[in-house]
Amino acid sequence: MTPVASVVIPAHNEEAVLSRCLGLLLAGTEPGELDVVVVANGCTDGTARVARESGARVVETATPGKANALRLGDAECLTFPRVYLDADVELTAASVRALVAALARPGVLAGSPVPEWDVDGASRTARRVHRVHERLIGPRRALAGVGVYALTEAGHARVFPIPDVVADDELVNRSFAPDERVVVPEARSVVRPARTIRAHLRRRVRVRLGNRQLEAMGLPAHGGRLGLGSIVGLVTTRSVSPLDAATYLAVLLADRSMSRNATTGAPQIVWTTDSSSR
Template sequence: MPHATRSPGLSKGLPTGAVIIPAHNEGKVIGRTLDSLKDVISAGSVDVIVACNGCTDDTESIASRYRGVKVLHVKEASKTAALNAADDATELWPRLYLDADVELNSEALHAVFKALEAGPLLAARPAFRYDTSGASVLVRAYYRARNRIPGNAQGLWGAGVYAMNADGHERLGEFPALTGDDYYVDRLFQPAEKAVLATDPVVVRTPRSSRALLAILRRTYRGNQQQGPSRGPLSTSSGTATSTARTLQELAVSVRGPVSAFDALVYAAFAVIGRCGAFFTGRASSSWERDESSRQ
């Protein structure tokens, strides 16, 4: 198994922990993601684990080229199986779970780990920014509106990255076989137990086409339907309705002129169509349904 080459200067300032990257046919982007972690990998104080699951492309071979990265082979094409297998492959805490197409630098990782080591937080994530390069006019409008809604930036979900310390993970146990692991984890914690930190933002590349965006929204809303009421301290039968009402209110308040009004209308239209699509397609889709346009 490849081993890390330690960099004394960096490892002294970097807390220990693990970065877990579930990857299914991510050969186009896994190198970019691991390149963003090259300082962390070279320091050797953090376990960087790529859990390749059901891959039929070169994801596993590309990840194996990075000296110091643990590469797991999970036969089943399942994000849940990949996350649980990677949890079993490390004993270090805190643990940061990173989508294979999201870039994270060492400073942001450092801030998240330090916050979770110091307490009282149980879960946290870094800030993020959307990269809408190459996206259509409607997709860019959707994400401009989304950026103006405060509630969308305050949860652990939606950024492709979140982390927990040992106490937080104990509340989770194992990852359940549900779509939307970040949404599920977010609902386990009260506001005082989780935080979005003011770090260098991770880069989240958005879908480029309306069709690709709708595919992601259908998957998101379908995952929310699967999960139902939270089993954590925020459990409430009216939680989803309350969240939707709050989002609509924040969306209305975000309108400041013709451009923001157009953006709000586009956002609402995508939300309605996405929810309807999730309702009619049910639960038949794969847990790895995703946007391919941003991976080109």
């Protein structure tokens, strides 16, 4: 049968989580319903073997790097729309079908699922930070930060071949006007955020470097910056507790300090894996 969508999964040493990702993605599908391409790049583990055993097509390269992996996998895709999925994120075939249906609407070029945050195993402090962060960022996230985005053929032409950027999902998000992208309520992705504050801070520094790079490329963020008033508003409406807010602010100060101390030039494009969330 003709695939309803192609799915590209860049994977760098993801042996521990890839079987779960592919198992959920392919469960209940008809043979050939999804065209799944896993790009094992710079791997020193059994990522490629796991991908083959799960029924995916595999591209192997010794060069690590997510953007390069996305380009290699994209070149092997058989059809549109195309779904780009992080190896540590869970997405079912039903969610892929919902994304495909949403992308068939007139004027829609890109889409993403609604994320569900699995904080099992996270420290109490990390849970407080994630709670506030999600209340602040969730309503404005769109295509970035959910581990999945999907593109129509016209949307794909706007962003591919994707350049060497730190934050590919944010680049995609900024490449479309709000009325060209859609968050699909019927689709869900399961995302595992950092389990420790140290891991969270490493992620945040990378996000800030990625945002800085996109701004230098002439891709500013949509909307204004969130300020202290937004956090106060969450406390006032009892969306978060005062302790949650205080914890978030303390970690935010550390985040900004670390980001200022990071390189001020072009961010080094490296592949990193947060072992705390595996």
